[in-house]
Amino acid sequence: MSDIIRRDPRAEWIARNRLHPLHAAMQPQPQQWMGPHGVVRKNPHGLGFMGPNGLKRIDRSGAQQGGNVRRTAAAEAKLPLHRVAEPAFYIAVVPDMVGGRLGSHDRDLLGLAHRLAGQEGAVLAVIFGEHKESAFDTAGVDRLLQIDGSEFEGYAPEQRVQGLRAVDGQFQPRHWLLPDSRSGGGELGRRLGASLGERPATRVWQIKDGPAGSQCTGRAGAGQQDISRALPRLILAAAECAEPVDETRHEVLPVSLHGAVARSLPRIEDLGAVAVDPAAIPMAEAEFILSGGNGVSDWALFHRTAEALGATEGGSRVAVDNGHMARARQVGASGTWVTARVYLAVGISGAIQHLQGIGACEKVIAINLDPGCDMIKRADLSIIGDSHELMLALIEAVEQYRHGAKREAA
Template sequence: MSEERIRRDPRAERETRRARAVEAEEALAPAASESPSGRIRRDPRAERAARTGRAAEPVAAQPSAVPESESGRVRRDPRAERASRTGRATPVAPQPATPVPSGRVRRDPRVDRTAQRQATAARAEAAAPVKTVADPKFLILAVPDLEDARLSSHDKDVIGAARGLADAGGGAVVVLAFTGPEGVKDGLGEAGADRMLRFADASFAGYAPERRAAAVLAAIQALNPQHVLFPDTGVVGGDVGRRVAVALGDRAASNVQRVAPDRITRRGRGGRADFALAPPRVLLVAAEAADPVIDERYEARELPAPRTEAVPRVKDRGLAATDPATVPMAEADFIVSAGNGVHDWDAFHRVAAALGASEGGSRPVCDAGHLPRHRQVGASGTLVEPRCYVALGIAGAPQHLQGISKVERVVAINADAHCDMVKRADLAVVGDVQALMPALERIAKERRHGN
């Protein structure tokens, strides 16, 4: 057993290590300056730079306005440094020139926050650059309903779903729009359309499912899209989409809840089951199945629309007059609603009849028995979505405002100029409801019925 052990002397080893370190330090740090006391001052930053072989981080240029402190050291401005590093200027609010005894300028954090918020909003509002798909690998056709020549939120969801399918594989979205002669009021490019096919002929307006299906089939033949998406609405998108699917011999997926390139989810069994399957060619998409495109702009380049011919077998005789009093609240198109500010109930019923509107009411009014319970609007009543809602003497409790959250146009008449309903309204009249109701009834009778 040959045992060869080297005996180590720890003290000597330490000495050697220290000497080596001093040598290295002297070699690496030529800039080290001598302090008045005679000791050599180390510059750790230079040492680190020499070790890593990387130049020391550039110290942000100090603005000349930065005052030198009493000790003569230059003060760093960490905010300016951060801004120069990130390349983004921090919005600094105009400072109110308040002289403080110490001479320092005082910042107002509230003003700063407002300025920051304004800068964020301005960035968001700045028109997004137009995104283009020059050479798409495939096409996705979306056919919005465009009722009243507007994109409904369901339409936007469908175009958003098409956008998702197209973006997943480098495709492009073609929106087929039956615009009618007056054109579309909303931008299709903002909704997410790369291309656009327009059928502006008056024969496609109104109820023309056979013509529309023929046009969609012609577009499918011309463009050969991978998928065709419709909103699954009762008598517009759902009808045309099923006609197209039957003509193509495709087993369309309806009531589609989730859309992905390889798998979709559709609802069945009376809303109690979800089926997952590979997507067929025609998809009838439910509302809120996908998020709409926001804050982005696409090209919406117009493609030549193919010519189509179809003979309608069902005659459209236009809209029939309906009695607004019999229409269920959730379906009503125009609602005149009463709150605690209304005392003259005969005048209220007369003004609703004169305007041809359905009647609604707030919870206190229905509690008091002035209107039947099924006329109550709000969180505990009906969530209504008419095109216009006239609130007579309703202050606007949060629960009531929830009930009208989807209403596009709100007219408020209230004695209190500071109530929430006046803030919510698109047109608000501050004044006495009792005096205004007969005046509104009179003018409605004069100008609607001519007496």
């Protein structure tokens, strides 16, 4: 950034225009606020801005702006605290806690639990082992039960069921809520159902209160049908089953189990994760795909880039037709429909069939020479340039990053 202070007429205009969407962000820091003792405090230095000659100027027109005005988002308002002193009943939730944090599916579930709990009930979140979550309060957790112990670590579904059975015995929750997900919740919920002898409602996406009690609707069969039934005790809910909690804070009071959890005979032993070669991951499942098309001239470099990035390789139809890539690696409507989180497309102009095939990808990065191509319209980040040089630079950047990470670790 240069040191020359420049006027930004557009920013000034936005700052004056109260209807502009960016108006709030353009306002200077508050000049006066309530101090901790109820006294109004003022910041006399905050007033004004640095003029072009380095002199401080005060603009009375209300359009105060300047390069050194810090534009911070308004401080988050404190939400009201929801207290349940003496819970009449519990709604137990077992979130997936992928990566030790609440995921969006978990938050939806807590929102649903909150709805079922109403004012009298308390939402009891049961988690196993350590966590990294700091926002249990705004997610809607009234009581937090953390079950620790080496026997619950790793993949120990049978032992976890024992833990949940202990919770069931002690708290006798009115409902059990688990996410019907592939990250563990679906499995754990079904095991719990089989163990408790409860018939769960699965893939539930809607709960409605009716005159005859609550009804829940879940997907049935291969997702072509719905089944509605009276709300059972054990609910395995799909993602977006309810709105997450967003208007209240909750106490997150820790609770604990009284007795020790019964040890189950370890019939399934976790021997740990197996290293998977990114190249061997099926395309449809791969998380990060580096895909090449007609614009790639140096395929050896392409393969090196994929290896350096640790990406699964894919290709457009043309790349496959021309023999640069196996047919199983073709992305698109006539090849594989991919679901990668990051899809890096090199030299792919983006035929409609190809764009169809990457519809489910979260982030798409395009590297292409033609700024008008369809892939760039779809991409979240596009680099217009020569793919050869960019791939070389990418390899270098990754290596630097890895070196840096290593040095930090050292």
